[in-house]
Amino acid sequence: MSNTNPLLDVSGLTKHFPIKGGFPIRRTVGAVQAVDGLDFQVNEGESLGLVGESGCGKSTTGRLITRLLEPTAGTVRYRGQDITHASRRELAPVRSEIQMIFQDPYASLNPRQTVGKIISGPMEINDINPAGGREKRVRELLEIVGLNPEHYNRFPHEFSGGQRQRIGVARALALEPKLIVADEPVSALDVSIQAQVVNLLQKVQQELGIAFVFIAHDLAIVRHFSQRVAVMYLGRIVEIADREDLYGNPRHPYTRALLSAVPEATVDEDAPARERIRLVGDVPSPINPPTGCRFRTRCWKATEKCATEAPPLVQAEGNKPGHLTACHYPETADPIPAPRLAKNTEAAA
Amino acid sequence: MTPPTPSAAAPLEVTDESVEKPIASGSPKGGESRSPGRLAWKRFKRDRTGVISAYVVIFFFVVAIAAPLIAKLYGKDPYTTYASQDPSLLDAFSYPAGPNGGMSSQFWFGVEPQLGRDVFTFLLYGIRTSLGIAVAATILTVVAGVVVGVTAGYLGGKTDYLVGRVIDILLSFPSTLFFIAFMPVVYGIFVAPDDNIPTWLRATALIVVLSTFGWASIARLLRGQVLGLREREFVEAAKVTGAPPMRIVFKELLPNLWTPIIIQSTLLLPALVTTEAGLSFLSVGIIDPTPDWGVMIARGAQFYSQDITFMLFPGISMVLFVVAFNLLGDSVRDALDPKSKR
Ligand SMILES: Nc1ncnc2c1ncn2[C@@H]1O[C@H](COP(=O)(O)OP(=O)(O)O)[C@@H](O)[C@H]1O
Ligand code: SF4
Ligand SMILES: [Mg+2]
Numbered sequence: 001m002s003n004t005n006p007l008l009d010v011s012g013l014t015k016h017f018p019i020k021g022g023f024p025i026r027r028t029v030g031a032v033q034a035v036d037g038l039d040f041q042v043n044e045g046e047s048l049g050l051v052g053e054s055g056c057g058k059s060t061t062g063r064l065i066t067r068l069l070e071p072t073a074g075t076v077r078y079r080g081q082d083i084t085h086a087s088r089r090e091l092a093p094v095r096s097e098i099q100m101i102f103q104d105p106y107a108s109l110n111p112r113q114t115v116g117k118i119i120s121g122p123m124e125i126n127d128i129n130p131a132g133g134r135e136k137r138v139r140e141l142l143e144i145v146g147l148n149p150e151h152y153n154r155f156p157h158e159f160s161g162g163q164r165q166r167i168g169v170a171r172a173l174a175l176e177p178k179l180i181v182a183d184e185p186v187s188a189l190d191v192s193i194q195a196q197v198v199n200l201l202q203k204v205q206q207e208l209g210i211a212f213v214f215i216a217h218d219l220a221i222v223r224h225f226s227q228r229v230a231v232m233y234l235g236r237i238v239e240i241a242d243r244e245d246l247y248g249n250p251r252h253p254y255t256r257a258l259l260s261a262v263p264e265a266t267v268d269e270d271a272p273a274r275e276r277i278r279l280v281g282d283v284p285s286p287i288n289p290p291t292g293c294r295f296r297t298r299c300w301k302a303t304e305k306c307a308t309e310a311p312p313l314v315q316a317e318g319n320k321p322g323h324l325t326a327c328h329y330p331e332t333a334d335p336i337p338a339p340r341l342a343k344n345t346e347a348a349a
Numbered sequence: 350m351t352p353p354t355p356s357a358a359a360p361l362e363v364t365d366e367s368v369e370k371p372i373a374s375g376s377p378k379g380g381e382s383r384s385p386g387r388l389a390w391k392r393f394k395r396d397r398t399g400v401i402s403a404y405v406v407i408f409f410f411v412v413a414i415a416a417p418l419i420a421k422l423y424g425k426d427p428y429t430t431y432a433s434q435d436p437s438l439l440d441a442f443s444y445p446a447g448p449n450g451g452m453s454s455q456f457w458f459g460v461e462p463q464l465g466r467d468v469f470t471f472l473l474y475g476i477r478t479s480l481g482i483a484v485a486a487t488i489l490t491v492v493a494g495v496v497v498g499v500t501a502g503y504l505g506g507k508t509d510y511l512v513g514r515v516i517d518i519l520l521s522f523p524s525t526l527f528f529i530a531f532m533p534v535v536y537g538i539f540v541a542p543d544d545n546i547p548t549w550l551r552a553t554a555l556i557v558v559l560s561t562f563g564w565a566s567i568a569r570l571l572r573g574q575v576l577g578l579r580e581r582e583f584v585e586a587a588k589v590t591g592a593p594p595m596r597i598v599f600k601e602l603l604p605n606l607w608t609p610i611i612i613q614s615t616l617l618l619p620a621l622v623t624t625e626a627g628l629s630f631l632s633v634g635i636i637d638p639t640p641d642w643g644v645m646i647a648r649g650a651q652f653y654s655q656d657i658t659f660m661l662f663p664g665i666s667m668v669l670f671v672v673a674f675n676l677l678g679d680s681v682r683d684a685l686d687p688k689s690k691r
Contacts, residue, residue: 026510063585066589068585068588068589088591088593091591092591095589095590095591096590096591098589099589099590100585100586100589102582102585102586103582104582107581107582107583108581108582108583108585108586109583109586110583110587110601110604110605111385111605112385112604112605113600113604114384121587121590121592121600122590122591125587125590125591125592125593125596126590126591154383155383155384155385157383157385158383168586171586171590174590175590
């Protein structure tokens, strides 16, 4: 991994949502530890996949990067500039360079605005006057995302989910960003349409050289899209690696479990038939996360050490540079040991 | 729904989206868009009750606005005691001499008992006064409610908590009782006890007091709506592009609040018309000789056993107005928010 000059540099990023309670004076009685100390970089033009089960803090991470949320701790640097606590005004110069695509295409477009207004709004706010006028630019953008430019005056309710998501992409592109955070951009869409939207994003990423933080809840979609993948569990990154390393040599038990759920996951053809690992139980509450390794309540290899010592995110033995794993007992290519398997996992040839 | 009509201006092929349902098949004309407002208008026009009620309501407003013009053409005014010019209008007991409350080609709606004023112009001006006050109070109430509610909802935190408690307190007041007790106090602040209270002061005080107790429920409703909208992703999308708070409130939130605002206003106005009339009836609002719906009903109540005609005109017209306005409000709500239909 070349850390020479990352576009986005996140270190120790933390977000705890306070839980208020009590009457009549409301006090903070606890905290949802949604994101707890993330470190990662995104290089220019690169796509980083951010994967994890629902509720593990992916959206919160995306919102922290785009500064929709105020980080509790840690820093976010964009092109070396610290934007962790920048106010709206201080943020203005880089605002247009970091954009976001949202998960729900039905909630992310204002139902009272026409497509033209939705897409030209960002230009209006940032006082951008493209040659030929904003309307012309909007029509261009509509064309880029594969919509009919004549739909300029239509309202969101006249479009299907996939088309709406394309409008969302056009809005994000309106400011010619350098980084787009895409928060599960296709998970609300029909399976048949997901691929089309992913292809569009891929085209945008490659042709316009935009860096992506692509959030997804399974490893299947990210695989086609991201050069690098980070796996999150309960607010922490448990494994981060280049695509080939992550899919071919998963070292963290959680990554392995996620990967076993991906149907056509056969990166290395000569690998033995993949065992299917079924994760039992739910993700524990981020209000009261397990001590030590947060995955230990569902891990088939957990020991005393896992309960007391949080495993650091480091380059495990046998990993390529840049392949970091947070586990005391990293996985090897061996099948999962039988005794544990009986307890927590299900084997399927 | 209209059958799909592919239009020349907007060909329906949508690149590689063939799997998806193509865009809005029933768009009526070429580039014309079906804005939510336009759709609501279309729904409203189909609702016959709503349209008739709207005509009735519009009629009342036209009458109120044109009252001086109508009175001029008709040749009378609401203040002159016509019986003192022509004693034959009233009988020995000061009741209208003619049948049906003295209705005639001269006095279309008859003559008022005792003072002998003209009922027709008195009613016209009475509607004018009452509607004027109710409309002003509605506007003030809604504006205050929207400003407070949206601010509290958008800012959240301590502001929201504080505003919420104030709203709780205001809503727990028995407001009718409070109006009756409080109006004289308000007058007392501006006018020495023995002086006459000018009509403009009475009207202004009514508007202010009605609004003071009215904004809370609208503010509460809008606060809730904003709390929901604020979390919607399109607001976040606007923030990500750097939209300042004012733009978010006016361009993103407010356009989505017009529905509840309009619905609340249409519920509020008839309620304020009756409240205003009620207060005037109890002589804490507008008082005789200023023409007013409530004043007129109060006068009518004094004579109804002998001269029911005088009571009928203000009574029926007010019932008609309030019923029509409420029906209109229902239709407006159904048109704007078709899901709420019972
Ligand atoms: N505004 C908030 N207030 C309190 N808790 C929140 C808030 N937003 C998210 N959370 C909590 O933080 C955790 C992570 O949420 P999120 O980032 O949305 O997860 P993901 O996108 O991975 O599904 C969840 O437990 C969620 O309940
Ligand atoms: S540290 Fe322990 S509990 Fe956590 S993943 Fe590794 S083996 Fe499992
Ligand atoms: Mg999410």
